[in-house]
Amino acid sequence: MSERITLEELAELMRKSAGVTVPPAELQQRSDTGFDALGVDSLGLLGIVGELENRYGAAMPPDAERSKTPRQFLDLVNTALMTGA
Amino acid sequence: MSASRPRRAAVTGIGVIAPNGASTETFWKSTKEGISVLDRITREGCEHLPLRVAGEVRDFDPAAAVEGRYLVQTDRFTHFAMAAADFAMEDARFGRAEVDGAPFSVGVITAAGSGGGEFGQRELQQLWGKGSRFVGPYQSIAWFYAASTGQISIRRGLKGPCGVVAADEAGGLDALAHAARAVRRGTDVIVAGSTEAPLAPYSMVCQLGYDELSTVEDPTRAYRPFTGAACGFVPAEGGAMLVVEGEDTARERGAPVRAYLAGHAATFTGASRWERSREGLAQAVRGALDEAGCAPEEIDVVFADALGVPEADRAEALAIVDALGAHGRRVPVTAPKTGIGRGYGAAPVLDAAAAVLAMEQSVVPPTPNVFDICHDLDLVTGRARAVEARTALVLSRGLMGSNSALVLRHGADT
Numbered sequence: 001m002s003e004r005i006t007l008e009e010l011a012e013l014m015r016k017s018a019g020v021t022v023p024p025a026e027l028q029q030r031s032d033t034g035f036d037a038l039g040v041d042s043l044g045l046l047g048i049v050g051e052l053e054n055r056y057g058a059a060m061p062p063d064a065e066r067s068k069t070p071r072q073f074l075d076l077v078n079t080a081l082m083t084g085a
Numbered sequence: 086m087s088a089s090r091p092r093r094a095a096v097t098g099i100g101v102i103a104p105n106g107a108s109t110e111t112f113w114k115s116t117k118e119g120i121s122v123l124d125r126i127t128r129e130g131c132e133h134l135p136l137r138v139a140g141e142v143r144d145f146d147p148a149a150a151v152e153g154r155y156l157v158q159t160d161r162f163t164h165f166a167m168a169a170a171d172f173a174m175e176d177a178r179f180g181r182a183e184v185d186g187a188p189f190s191v192g193v194i195t196a197a198g199s200g201g202g203e204f205g206q207r208e209l210q211q212l213w214g215k216g217s218r219f220v221g222p223y224q225s226i227a228w229f230y231a232a233s234t235g236q237i238s239i240r241r242g243l244k245g246p247c248g249v250v251a252a253d254e255a256g257g258l259d260a261l262a263h264a265a266r267a268v269r270r271g272t273d274v275i276v277a278g279s280t281e282a283p284l285a286p287y288s289m290v291c292q293l294g295y296d297e298l299s300t301v302e303d304p305t306r307a308y309r310p311f312t313g314a315a316c317g318f319v320p321a322e323g324g325a326m327l328v329v330e331g332e333d334t335a336r337e338r339g340a341p342v343r344a345y346l347a348g349h350a351a352t353f354t355g356a357s358r359w360e361r362s363r364e365g366l367a368q369a370v371r372g373a374l375d376e377a378g379c380a381p382e383e384i385d386v387v388f389a390d391a392l393g394v395p396e397a398d399r400a401e402a403l404a405i406v407d408a409l410g411a412h413g414r415r416v417p418v419t420a421p422k423t424g425i426g427r428g429y430g431a432a433p434v435l436d437a438a439a440a441v442l443a444m445e446q447s448v449v450p451p452t453p454n455v456f457d458i459c460h461d462l463d464l465v466t467g468r469a470r471a472v473e474a475r476t477a478l479v480l481s482r483g484l485m486g487s488n489s490a491l492v493l494r495h496g497a498d499t
Contacts, residue, residue, distance in 0.1 A: 017221065018158070019152075019154035019157025020153065020154050039154060043223055043225070044154075044158075050218060050219075050221070050222070054218055
């Protein structure tokens, strides 16, 4: 699998799974900001991971739901998607 | 505390989201005018069910009332609760500055009869339709009875004692009593009440098992307690939240005391054993009067439970006389819920809100759709009645067997 999860997709998932709206451009700027500060709690991140797993038909690394920031999260899941295919 | 007079629990704020109005003002205006909003159920997915009439909250936009994250993360019953809590706190002039000044002295207590049925149904459909991986994690908290208490506490930063009464209808009054007790024990403010959202397909199917449910299709005939045509009750959604506060703190910050929660008692006589509820309800009234230090003759208005089942109506009419003596036949009794339906735990909290407003405005609202009473009660029907009410009694019984009574005193009484 060569797909990468983009910041746009993460922003869309945050809105859909956690009800938190952060425009992609802002998320780009704040990619080192903690999910908690962005308004995404642990259940929200768990929901995002579940949605990605369903979407891509692949298991995400167990640490994904413990990611602190969007950048950390995207690095983890994209590494997994590329190596796990 | 010393042997001095115990701290009084005051009502300083009222917030209502009801079928007849998504604000306290609209609710009270419609209630006073005796307007019935009972109507055919329009909620999607409910058309084929034999329950046809209910009190739907139609004038409420969740997206305008709560933030996006709560729309996704919580059920409709919690949207109602958060909106009603906002109204109540605004009414009490208890805002962010007041909360931030002493967050640990402000708590939340709600009552819930069924939790978040609509949210739960959606996720369970995902579970059985697609598989466990398609159930969202917020299912774990959104359909929970305690969800509204927790979410109000988080959203408004209230860190004081919190609780939930998971019970039948009478739980709404018990939640107010818990709030009063917390205030007497030293917590300054409790945001307390109940909201319910039982008008979704799964929740409605659950209710079909209740023998007491009215399945009459004509909204004007579906819910007529205390009459020969009584044929059960009509359910409703919505509810009310109150700000319950220590009288001293209310006075210190200059917030008007709208009423006092003066006395409460609860008993249990078994599910659907309505004949026995006579004794249980009478005992609850005696207990509430006793705690309030109130003589039966001091009760100026009674907000009845009004189940609409002949045996239960008879038991309630007799219980009122058992507990209040001959005064029970003379005191004005009302049941405004016949115009909006019976919102489970939320129903008696709406009655408590109406009782406060009735005392403030010296008017007892009528009992819509009800004529030709077949019990020895002075039921206020047709139109509102002018009554100088200083003390009100609110009654509630639940389908699972709880009986509860609450005595409220006028805010100007000291």
